[in-house]
Amino acid sequence: MSIFKRMSTIFKAKANTALDKAEDPRETLDYSYQKQLELLQKVRRGVADVATSRKRVELQASQLQSQSQKLQDQAQKALSVGREDLAREALTRKSGLQGQIDDLTAQHAQLQGEEEKLTLASQRLQAKVESFRTRKETIKATYTAAEAQTRINEAFSGISEEMSDVGLAVQRAEDKTQQMQARAGAIDELLASGALDDATGTSKDSITLELERMSSNSDVENELAAMKAQLAPAEAPKQLSQDAPGAAQPQQPAQQPVQQPARPQDGDA
């Protein structure tokens, strides 16, 4: 049997089962309408759930992104002080993170797709439910139980198909969201434990410490330089003019003997 026909048969069987339960068919109109409103609620909750997951993935991606940026900065810093080994290490770890970021980006796109699909499904269902409500009132007002049957069948089969469709859409979205939540949970744990820093599996502690020591060294140097500048406010304008060729005052440090012991360049050479 063709794909088409099998699917339609399944749907129609479900619609008929719902109708068979009816005694006065008109009574089932209200009951079905109630079910439709419940489903509408459910699909709206589904949209909200998917949105929550999407936001979580966004947050994680931005956290990983900033870790990645940090490693990039560290690599640059390491290279600027001639430590290519450390720079290499930092970049290796950064490329490990990139895999996770790519994965999250793909998940994000998928969740966004689900969110859009469910939003549209919710709009379609809403329109059909509204249409059903109008027809339900007409049927109840106009027809006797015997006459109503055909009209009710028509209204039912139209809405029941939509409900099955939306029901499946919600179910699929839930499944996908759950899978991603499990993975997102794992990434949260990794982020919390700092294990992502160790993406390459090498013993990184000493390297990180070394990078940090170097970065704190340069912080110290920067601070020292700032303090020196403050100690000699009169020199400030001259310092600013250093960039201009000819106006430079290379002998400047010599004017301030105090500076000599703390010259940062000496320490790093």
Next chain:
Amino acid sequence: MIVRIMGEGQYRLPDEKLDQLNAIDSDLERAVSAGDQGAFGMAFPALLEFVRSGERVADDDLHDSDAILPPGDSTLAEMRELISGDGLIAG
């Protein structure tokens, strides 16, 4: 005739296109029965595209479909499960 693509909505196709539609549907049916991933990857998108070329049915139109297709992003495995009718369709 009205054809539903699940998760997308309904499309109205002229009745004279039915033969063409059946031919594409048979290709899909063969691919799914044989579990042929390559053929499925060709036949399903072709069928979806054919249906989408129809006119969209208004959201508030309460009409059941003459034919129903699984969601456009269904995998071969999902489709086998769907057409077997085992507990996949809610309601």
